[in-house]
Amino acid sequence: MQEIEGYSTDIPIISHLFPFEKLKCRLLAKPLVYPFTFAVNMIRTLFLLSLIWLISCSSDSPTAQDIVDKAIEASGTQKLNDATASFIFRDIRYTYSSENGKYAYTRIQTDSIGNEVKDVLTNQGLVRFINGQKSDISEEKRAAYTSSVNSVIYFAFLPKSLNDDAVNKSLEGTIEIDGKSYYKIKVTFDVEGGGEDYEDVFYYWFDMEDYSMDYLAYSYNEEDEGTGMRFRVAYNTRKIDGVVIQDYKNLKPKIKDSTPLSEIDQAYINGELTKLSLIELDALEISF
Template sequence: MLIRLFPFLCLLFIAQSCSGQKDADPKAAEIVRQCVEVHGGRNYRNFDVSFDFRAFKVQLQHKGGKFRYERSTKDTLGNTIVDILTNEGLTRSINGKAQTPEDKYRESVNALAYFALLPFKLTEPAVNLKYLGETSIDKQKYDKIEVSFDAEGGGKDYKDVYCYWINQQTHTMDYLSYATGGPRFRKATKRTTVGGIIFQDYDNYEIKDTTLSTQDYDRVFMEGKAVLLSKIEQTNYVSHK
């Protein structure tokens, strides 16, 4: 699956993320707060973790309100390509030579970090949370949270609407859905704790009915009509702290 364009939230300061969450829906905000605490809490503020994702070497860092997300790979000719996204923007190099970065590279690095750092990314100031009620999946009870974004700070795809399923007992984020690039429903599978932060692998399902709202994708999954499209797996984790 190609990484598509997701809200460019990460250029907001990490310090804002910890304190700037809007409480327009206090119930949804509290559920997300508990979820973030279980997945890593304060460890998200200062960490340095690397891992492999498909053909990429990835290193994600937060420190003192700053972030640095690095993605490196080799192309078919053996050239080393490095993209580094920070609070100041994106730099791109090929074999150590600086390039003029394109927006698509910035947004793809951001998308990679966005998914890897869920649910922490749901605390950023441009995020709007809405409680949609309770539901059950595989005999587990979940709180369903709708996520939308402000036009300012929400990026190119700010009109997108996502949905997250938070386990009422464990407070973990077990499922998520989105429609950007095609309707998708993800189920968390393997969990790995590195530097006090939980990182998750996913089974990535395709939802054939493009007329459905993202909040209804769980129904298709429970009916057995979701098609397993790919597996989202990260390996070889290292904490550098």
């Protein structure tokens, strides 16, 4: 056996081998520095490929903000930032006005003795009028009226309000409901600017193809209603002056507290919810 100085091998060099076999033996007899260099280069290559893959994946995966932005655009509700509207909900008339960040929401109804009661909610707060005269109300009632008026407007023009300053959004994954794939978005609220019900939690399901908002759910904790949760299914979707308007089937769990809000979509799929009411907007008009 022939020893070759400086090579980490004891592979013999046999003089009578064919030239090809001699070459192969010499290639196998290279110093250890070459395998080491090759390994380093492979590691670098794999690292770069992994980095490219991660960047590609992150760029293809939308954020909660991306999804909400596309949903608002698809719904046309951004047009309501400077618009007026009116509609009837459960025999009560509501009006909406927004311009340059200033808003005015009104609720007009008739009480049990025939008085016209008008609540006007603006950036400055809520004022109640009875037969055109300003009425003194307690701060507790003012807060309750503010919450109820704001709630109706909020739901009427979703998903417009999901970009408000106090809103916190997170993508909770995807799910298939009735044969369609949805992004699942969780929404919570800051204390500052989140209103009286800032502790409420909402979920929204947006179609992964057209970004329609087909389902929503929320929890509540009210002094007069206690605690609970609701799941709403959109129907009667129509466009009015380029703005998507929807009615909803309002559902609740058949057994109270039988499922956490985060899993209410699965409860719906499993048939564990029951219809409570319908949320319908009538005589809706929009002007720009």
